[in-house]
Amino acid sequence: MLTHVFQRVLRSYSPNYSSLAPDSPSASGEAGASSSKVAVSMSGLSRNRRSPWAVRGELSRRTVLTLALIGFVVPLIAWNFLALSGWVDPVFLPSPLDVLRRCCDWFLDEDLLGDIGISTMRVFGGFVASAVLALPIAVLIGNYAPIRALLEPLTDFSRYLPAVAFIPLIMLWVGIDEDAKISVIFLGTFFQMVLMLAEDIARVPHAQIEAAQTMGATGEELIKHVLLPAARPAMLDTLRITMGWAWTYLVVAELVAANSGLGFAILKAQRFLQTDKIFTGILLIGLVGLLTDQGFRWLSRLCFPWKKF
Amino acid sequence: MTIKINICNLDKHFGSGLRATHALQDVNLAIESGEFVTLVGASGCGKSTLLRTIGGLEEYATGDIYCNGEMVDGPGPDRAMVFQSYSLYPWLTVIDNIKFCRRLNHHRNDTTSHDVEVAMGRAEALIALMGLGHVAHAYPSELSGGMQQRVAIARALMAKPDVLLMDEPFGALDAQTREVMHDLIRHVHRLEKTTIVFVTHDVEEAIYLGQRVVVMAPRPGRIDSIIDIPFGQEREQELKLDPAFTAVKRQILNRIRETSGIKTDLEQLKKLTAINQM
Numbered sequence: 001m002l003t004h005v006f007q008r009v010l011r012s013y014s015p016n017y018s019s020l021a022p023d024s025p026s027a028s029g030e031a032g033a034s035s036s037k038v039a040v041s042m043s044g045l046s047r048n049r050r051s052p053w054a055v056r057g058e059l060s061r062r063t064v065l066t067l068a069l070i071g072f073v074v075p076l077i078a079w080n081f082l083a084l085s086g087w088v089d090p091v092f093l094p095s096p097l098d099v100l101r102r103c104c105d106w107f108l109d110e111d112l113l114g115d116i117g118i119s120t121m122r123v124f125g126g127f128v129a130s131a132v133l134a135l136p137i138a139v140l141i142g143n144y145a146p147i148r149a150l151l152e153p154l155t156d157f158s159r160y161l162p163a164v165a166f167i168p169l170i171m172l173w174v175g176i177d178e179d180a181k182i183s184v185i186f187l188g189t190f191f192q193m194v195l196m197l198a199e200d201i202a203r204v205p206h207a208q209i210e211a212a213q214t215m216g217a218t219g220e221e222l223i224k225h226v227l228l229p230a231a232r233p234a235m236l237d238t239l240r241i242t243m244g245w246a247w248t249y250l251v252v253a254e255l256v257a258a259n260s261g262l263g264f265a266i267l268k269a270q271r272f273l274q275t276d277k278i279f280t281g282i283l284l285i286g287l288v289g290l291l292t293d294q295g296f297r298w299l300s301r302l303c304f305p306w307k308k309f
Numbered sequence: 310m311t312i313k314i315n316i317c318n319l320d321k322h323f324g325s326g327l328r329a330t331h332a333l334q335d336v337n338l339a340i341e342s343g344e345f346v347t348l349v350g351a352s353g354c355g356k357s358t359l360l361r362t363i364g365g366l367e368e369y370a371t372g373d374i375y376c377n378g379e380m381v382d383g384p385g386p387d388r389a390m391v392f393q394s395y396s397l398y399p400w401l402t403v404i405d406n407i408k409f410c411r412r413l414n415h416h417r418n419d420t421t422s423h424d425v426e427v428a429m430g431r432a433e434a435l436i437a438l439m440g441l442g443h444v445a446h447a448y449p450s451e452l453s454g455g456m457q458q459r460v461a462i463a464r465a466l467m468a469k470p471d472v473l474l475m476d477e478p479f480g481a482l483d484a485q486t487r488e489v490m491h492d493l494i495r496h497v498h499r500l501e502k503t504t505i506v507f508v509t510h511d512v513e514e515a516i517y518l519g520q521r522v523v524v525m526a527p528r529p530g531r532i533d534s535i536i537d538i539p540f541g542q543e544r545e546q547e548l549k550l551d552p553a554f555t556a557v558k559r560q561i562l563n564r565i566r567e568t569s570g571i572k573t574d575l576e577q578l579k580k581l582t583a584i585n586q587m
Contacts, residue, residue, distance in 0.1 A: 205395045205396070207392040207393075207394070207395045207396035208395070208396055208397075208398060210366055210384070210390065210392065210396070211390065211392060211396040211461075211464075211465075212409070212413075213365075213366070213384040214364055214365070214366075214384045214385070214386070214388060214389050214390040214465075214474070215386055215389060215409065215410045215413060215464075215465075215468055216384075216385055216386030216410070216413055216468070217413050218413075218414070221412070221413050221414065225409075225412050225413070226398070229398070229400050230398070230399075230400070232400070304400070305448075306399055306400055306448035306449075306450060307399070307450075308450060
């Protein structure tokens, strides 16, 4: 069961592995995509076989899984070994066991679920606010050349404005409530989101638009019946990616007078040099981020059954 | 026979100043209603440009194009277009792709449920005509190139266009599939009696399909000659091996080679290889 989940997660990250899964037929017939047919000559040896180390080499599914597992387990063991060996000060490098212990303490004594909950709400709040505003603007920028010419340069420039530096301004303008934290996350994601979503719409194949035009579609009908449906998978993927960035802004957001949350816990732990808690916090943010990422991928598969993922 | 499309003194440039290319020079062409006309020529001869201009997708400043007596100014459902690839909507099944034009206000002229029935019936009829019955509920990504093009043609025909404009629709298909598609489009033409303007670079295809072949030449893009095809409406694949067919093919190929500089290229090549053999 666990290997199946592991395999699934792996597959969602690497398109190369998709053909190695049992339930996805290599219908496209791309060169090198199928490793299931290995030619065997009379002598039992196979010829023209690409070694795993050749460029675009091939691996069996089992080897891939084994290596991926090793890729996680070996660093973990090395970390454990390094921490327990005493070469490094435990303050600099807490052992995996310390991290696990701290995580359990956090869960049992300090409302870990509450922290995860409020942090998730903040990230989602900023993300949703960003998406709600970004989608219509992106549709306008993506479709209408005059609006694109007007808004794109400014939006492009705004991408480089550091969200962290806005914190004192946010405290002045918005205050120090939840709104302030959500604003930070909003600032960190909005501009990238608008531009990437606009790009998704601009990338709809020309032939699809022209086909509808030669069927008599008006501008509005083009947007509603062709551009939006065509761009939807790419837009959902953009949302998945920008959600990832939203998570990285969590700690920054919780700099603004927070008294709960994963980022706040990390910041507090910094003050007391509780590196094991810092490690735990970082890993937990990463884990929840991974879960939301997988959630988006699952949503993509659900919404777009016609798309080969 | 009424004239469906009338092109008078069409002239078109791409770009401006030093880098301007003369895409179409003084094109005059009259296409009759129900006619199957093929445009053939080497790259850069303007055949696709001409087709797209008729379709309303390329602007033109000099000359006139009339379709059904009306000036062509923008794309419209009277001139449906079939593209070479990537024009099907991947999020819709085959039958939904074909019925796509029903989503547009222009086609929602239903006043009774009988109209709806007729429309649905037409979709089913087109599916049967194009041999798509067994994939009606599949997605385009699950179909081969040939099947996809059948869907594209059915979709274009759904709205009963006056003219079907086809821009190298079989260019991305393998030779065997292309043969099947040739007979299929001829069959469709016989039944639907739509006016078809078909662009291709394949001379054999142009002759086999067309009632008239318009040979075009590049630099500047222009009509070189128009050849009437004498083979009648009933044609079979065997015709492609007929001496009369080959004669027409030779004639057209010569014109293309002469006007597009391929002849000089071939002569150059002969000279080079002759020198190497000495």
